[in-house]
Amino acid sequence: MTSPEPSPDHSASGPDVDVLVIGAGITGIYQLYLAREAGFSVQLLEAGDGVGGTWYWNRYPGARFDSESYTYGYLFSQELFEEWEWKEHFAPQPETERYLNHVADRFDLRRHMRFGAKVTAAVYDEHSGTWDVVADDGTKFRARYLIAATGVLSVPYTPDVPGRDEFGGESFHTGAWPQRPVEFAGKRVAVIGTSSSGVQIVPAIVDEVASLTVYQRTANWCTPLNNAPITAEEQAQLRAGFEQLRETLNTSVHGFHHPAHDRAAFDDPEDERWRFYETMWNSPGFRKLTSNYTDLLANPKANAEWCEFIAKRIRRIVKDPATAERLIPSDHRFGEKRPPFVAGYYEAYNRRNVSLVDLRESPIVRVTPTGIETTDGTREFDVIVWATGFDFGTGALARMGIRGRGGLSLMEYWADGPRTFLGVQTQGFPNLFFPGGPHAAAGNNPRYNGDQVDFITDVLAYALDNGFAVIEVTERAEERWTNMVNRGAASPYSFGESSYFFGTNIPGKPVRYLLNSGGRPKLFSVIADVVANGYDSFTLRPTEPAPDTD
Numbered sequence: 151m152t153s154p155e156p157s158p159d160h161s162a163s164g165p166d167v168d169v170l171v172i173g174a175g176i177t178g179i180y181q182l183y184l185a186r187e188a189g190f191s192v193q194l195l196e197a198g199d200g201v202g203g204t205w206y207w208n209r210y211p212g213a214r215f216d217s218e219s220y221t222y223g224y225l226f227s228q229e230l231f232e233e234w235e236w237k238e239h240f241a242p243q244p245e246t247e248r249y250l251n252h253v254a255d256r257f258d259l260r261r262h263m264r265f266g267a268k269v270t271a272a273v274y275d276e277h278s279g280t281w282d283v284v285a286d287d288g289t290k291f292r293a294r295y296l297i298a299a300t301g302v303l304s305v306p307y308t309p310d311v312p313g314r315d316e317f318g319g320e321s322f323h324t325g326a327w328p329q330r331p332v333e334f335a336g337k338r339v340a341v342i343g344t345s346s347s348g349v350q351i352v353p354a355i356v357d358e359v360a361s362l363t364v365y366q367r368t369a370n371w372c373t374p375l376n377n378a379p380i381t382a383e384e385q386a387q388l389r390a391g392f393e394q395l396r397e398t399l400n401t402s403v404h405g406f407h408h409p410a411h412d413r414a415a416f417d418d419p420e421d422e423r424w425r426f427y428e429t430m431w432n433s434p435g436f437r438k439l440t441s442n443y444t445d446l447l448a449n450p451k452a453n454a455e456w457c458e459f460i461a462k463r464i465r466r467i468v469k470d471p472a473t474a475e476r477l478i479p480s481d482h483r484f485g486e487k488r489p490p491f492v493a494g495y496y497e498a499y500n501r502r503n504v505s506l507v508d509l510r511e512s513p514i515v516r517v518t519p520t521g522i523e524t525t526d527g528t529r530e531f532d533v534i535v536w537a538t539g540f541d542f543g544t545g546a547l548a549r550m551g552i553r554g555r556g557g558l559s560l561m562e563y564w565a566d567g568p569r570t571f572l573g574v575q576t577q578g579f580p581n582l583f584f585p586g587g588p589h590a591a592a593g594n595n596p597r598y599n600g601d602q603v604d605f606i607t608d609v610l611a612y613a614l615d616n617g618f619a620v621i622e623v624t625e626r627a628e629e630r631w632t633n634m635v636n637r638g639a640a641s642p643y644s645f646g647e648s649s650y651f652f653g654t655n656i657p658g659k660p661v662r663y664l665l666n667s668g669g670r671p672k673l674f675s676v677i678a679d680v681v682a683n684g685y686d687s688f689t690l691r692p693t694e695p696a697p698d699t700d
């Protein structure tokens with residue numbers, strides 16, 4: 151099979167390709183692979199100049215997994231799993247980017263990919279039941295199915311601080327990091343934002359910089375990543391345990407291989423609880439959330455005690471008491487925001503060249519041509535790093551000029567927040583799918599995004615086998631899923647409204663839960679129902695209805 155060439159004139163032609171995937175991140179690569187395996191002709195368009203998605207754009211110093219590498223990578227090929235030896239339990243960005251390039255080559259996927267092609271318009275043609283897609287490099291494709299694997303954390307957000315664009319030094323956003331090396335040696339550097347990205351870059355550059363000033367609005371509950379190299383013995387165990395690991399990851403609630411604890415906090419006496427917190431503190435990555443006491447999120451007293459343990463650790467690590475107090479969150483519980491896992495972050499504040507500015511005490515007034523002014527005065531900088539997050543969930547989909555039936559824009563349809571079925575389709579936009587978009591489950595991303603890709607490919611294959619070409623979710627199915635998401639948003643197991651998962655970090659964005667609050671089990675159960683009921687959550691047609699000529 152060769153990569154299809156787009157036809158120059160679409161007016162009288164059929165689709166150039168069965169499936170057009172947008173985005174060469176972990177989800178898009180898998181979707182491309184699976185659709186091709188299912189026998190569809192496939193093309194992929196990618197805005198960047200290489201594969202990787204998140205792991206292409208977020209190449210800032212210190213960027214690395216906080217999911218275990220071998221649980222994040224693909225599971226569709228045992229040979230791939232066995233031949234790729236991750237070097238560390240939590241791989242750094244360059245290794246992940248190498249891995250995704252390896253996958254693209256290993257499965258001969260690159261010839262279906264076009265890079266440097268950022269989609270600017272995707273319009274549904276109601277006569278043919280196809281999508282006309284245009285990219286900013288002039289590429290045009292007509293596709294039967296459009297699959298936007300454009301990611302949830304792919305549109306960087308830089309706050310509109312007065313004077314921002316007049317800064318005379320260099321400024322970078324962690325989520326749009328340049329390909330070229332950025333010189334930090336001897337520079338006066340500001341980092342704005344202290345969530346997962348900000349806390350990773352701080353320890354990574356602290357040795358090089360002349361000075362580092364961290365601007366914190368909200369302190370986060372950071373705990374150690376506890377990374378380590380994967381030993382030869384562990385590599386052998388991983389290979390030998392592949393089937394079991396795959397089974398665990400494909401069925402677990404959060405997509406990790408972490409064992410769940412079997413006790414609630416106050417089942418244990420105090421001394422045992424504190425010993426257990428110590429074990430948690432020393433455990434790798436997300437285990438502090440997934441293997442902690444069963445009532446950590448639901449019982450405020452249990453959560454408060456774990457937070458007290460972390461606060462004590464912060465006070466023990468950070469030598470300056472005033473700085474330590476500022477680094478201890480006071481406005482949210484553990485797990486209300488997505489907790490960062492990191493090495494050496496708190497320790498960095500013991501360096502003489504590192505200081506913390508608490509923006510609650512002294513907010514930013516403006517960026518000047520040479521620095522940052524707060525209500526407390528001005529500091530001069532050579533480099534500003536904006537670690538200020540993303541327009542989560544809907545950001546990329548809203549910016550691609552997507553228009554469905556009757557010319558309805560997706561942005562308008564979602565003006566009050568996304569409406570989806572299973573986080574993969576929305577009504578009025580037939581043959582458009584968005585795995586890994588809004589309303590997907592929370593946890594280890596590639597696992598539940600992969601569930602969605604598996605399901606979408608099954609739907610396409612079912613349509614093909616049964617002579618259908620147009621697939622559109624029913625109003626009722628979309629309504630039920632969207633209501634389920636919104637109802638569950640207030641559950642203690644959902645993130646809090648102060649997190650970006652509600653869109654509250656973006657001025658003017660509707661406040662709606664952007665994850666699947668029913669989690670992976672809900673996704674699995676609804677998919678099973680859909681399949682058992684002959685895909686009746688979708689309207690399936692051989693063609694679009696003939697246009698009304700009256």
Ligand code: NAP
Nearest residue numbers: 214215216309343344345346347348367368488537538539
């Ligand atoms: P984020 O979690 O949205 O954090 C943005 C940070 O910028 C917050 O500290 C926020 O403060 C601050 N901020 C935003 N607007 C501001 C303003 N106007 N003035 C001052 N500060 C401002 O973004 P992120 O750190 O890039 O992380 C996003 C997600 O990416 C993570 O949750 C995670 O899912 C993923 N990620 C993963 C890894 C990993 O795998 N290890 C690493 C990095 C990122 P407030 O809290 O006060 O809003």
